[in-house]
Amino acid sequence: MQRIVLLLISMGLYSFLQAQSPKVPSLVFTDAASLELIGQAFPLKSYHRIDTTSYPDFPAAVKQLLTNSxxxxxxxxxxxxxxxxxxxxxxxxxxxxxxxIVNKGLDLYIKREGKWVFAGVGRPSNVCSEYIMVENMDNSEKECLLYLPLYDEVKSLQIGVDSGYQVVRGINPFKKKVVIYGSSITQGASASRPGMAYPARLSREMGVNFINLGLSGNGKMEKEVADMLATIDADAFVLDCFANPSPEQIAQRTGYLVKAIRAKHPNAPIIIIQSVIRESGNFNQVVRERVRQQNENAYQEYQQLIKEGFKNLYLIKGDNLLGKDHEGTTDGVHPNDIGFDRMLQVIQPELTRILKPLLH
Structure with missing residues (x-):
């Protein structure tokens, strides 16, 4: 009998505490398709980067990677x-x-005092996930950027807020359009979160709309891809695509890529970035020699184009992109967040200088 009385008392206390606790509002979701989508080379209704049905001759791997968001x-x-x-x-x-999170998750930034500040992540739990990215904020107006997964295809996306509040379409806060074509490093491997990939960081730091066309393992300057890049209505082009092709392919394809872009964009800056020095080549002599040859051939192609009279063509060397202490990668190839920060310290000042006439 005593146990029953104690149980009833505890149940009553629990019910009382429940009644006294403030009610958490329900979440109301809005389809992100009705909001502002930034980062596509051409406007699309999907979360793909390029409509590959328009490019049937693209390699299969390139087609698949361009579905990544x-x-x-x-x-x-x-x-x-x-x-x-x-x-x-x-x-x-x-x-x-x-x-x-970087593979299949989300990354939220909120503007505070004029700067984009990390606010929270969407942690994936399955093919379909739901996650509260940030809570317990005040009810002032918040300008938000939500970065999508770097290495998967987004099939659907909804943004949830407390009932009684709205999600309002934002604007594109970034000026101009600069295409960055390249490898897995351009795509963002191996940052910790989508917003930490170096093109995303450049956009927030410089206020420029950098279009991420990194193709993991497949930024190889194929003619069909070069022709597509040349048709993008962009103000400048960054070619960070020298980590994937063989030294021979670099010698064969760099000239065509630059000339295809220049034919469509007579005055646009074109910036070549040599490959990072792979940390896997720190002890592996074969890897070390391959990267040396890649960067040597990229430099030779750049020099040849300058000799041919190409203007507004620039080269950023790769020898110090990751620093010298061998701590800048996750796996000996792809930068960790430290590595991407070091890349920015080299690349951002150069891009700021080169793009200055476009931004003022």
């Missing part, structure tokens, strides 16, 4: 104290050198 960002505003997301990706296996 690397560099795509949703811009919106809300006064809600909570921001959540529901999203679905594919069941492709996660890469073993990346975090689940």
């Amino acid at each position: 690397a560099g795509l960002v949703i811009s919106f505003k809300t006064r809600s104290p909570r921001i959540a997301a529901k999203w679905c990706v594919t069941n492709r296996r996660q890469s073993n050198n990346m975090t689940p």
Whole structure:
């Protein structure tokens, strides 16, 4: 009998505490398709980077990689104290050198005092996930950027806020359009979060709309891809594509790529970035020699184009992109967040100088 009395008392106390606890508002979700999508080379209704049905001759791997949402960002505003997301990706296996968040998750930034500040992540739990990215905020208006997964295809995306609040379409806060074509490093491997990939960081730091066309293992300057790049209505082009092709392919294809772009964009700056020095070549002599030859051939191609009279063509050397202490990568190839920070310290001042006439 005593146990029953204690149980009833405890149940009553629990009910009383429940009644006294403030009610948490329900979440109301808005389809992100109705919001501002930033980062595509051409406007699309999907979360793909390029409509590859228009390019049947692209290699199959390139087609698949362009369905990845690397560099795509949703811009919106809300006064809600909570921001959540529901999203679905594919069941492709996660890469073993990346975090689940960068591979299949989301990354939220909120503007504070004129600067974009990290606010929270969407942690993936399955093919379809739901996650509260940030909570317990005030109800002032918040300008938000939500970065999509770097290495998966987004099938659907909804943004959730507390009931009684709205999600309002934002604007593109970035000026101009600069294409960055390259490798897995351009795509963002192996940053910890989507917003930490170096093209995304450049956009936030410089206020420029950098279009991420990194193709993991497949930034090889094929003629069909070069022709597509040349048709993008961009103000400048960054060619960070010298880590994937063989030294021979670099010698064969660099000239065509630059000339294809220049034919369509007579005055646009074209910036060549040599390959990072792979940390896997620190002891592996074969890797070390291959990277040396890649960068030597990239330099020779640049010199040849200058001799041919190409103007507004620039070279950023790769020998110090990751620093000298051998701590800048996750796996000996792909930068960690330290490595990407070091890349920015080299690349950003050069791009700021080169692009200055476009931005003023």
